[in-house]
Amino acid sequence: xxxxxxxxxxxxxxxxxxxxxxxxxxxxxxxxxxxxxxxxxxxxxxxxxxxxxxxxxxxxxxxxxxxxxxxxxxxxxxxxxxxxxxxxxxxxxxxxxxxx
Numbered sequence: 001x002x003x004x005x006x007x008x009x010x011x012x013x014x015x016x017x018x019x020x021x022x023x024x025x026x027x028x029x030x031x032x033x034x035x036x037x038x039x040x041x042x043x044x045x046x047x048x049x050x051x052x053x054x055x056x057x058x059x060x061x062x063x064x065x066x067x068x069x070x071x072x073x074x075x076x077x078x079x080x081x082x083x084x085x086x087x088x089x090x091x092x093x094x095x096x097x098x099x100x
Contacts, residue, residue: 006076009076009080010032010034012076012080012083013034013076014027016083016084016087017087019091020087020091022038022098023038023094024036032076034074035071035073035074036072036074037063037071038063038070038071041098042097042098044069045068045071046062046064049072056092056093058086058089058090058093060072060074
């Protein structure tokens with residue numbers, strides 16, 4: 001049951017991330033996490049995650065912690081509802097940053 005549940009969440013998260021054109025997402029086959037790349041004129045991963053937390057209440061891990069300052073780390077070990085809400089918040093933040 002749990003394997004199917006996490007696979008469904010990972011698929012939902014990955015599909016939602018792929019809809020955001022300012023992110024480059026690689027399909028993962030079994031991880032709880034996504035590690036999308038920030039593309040375009042987005043700030044460093046640390047600045048981006050700080051803005052996400054302060055402006056949208058969205059907690060992510062900056063990719064710089066893993067040696068990739070142009071990436072962010074997201075989890076799917078939360079409910080479907082939380083994943084979809086997080087994707088909406090992430091999309092709003094990126095849209096604001098791209099129009100500034």
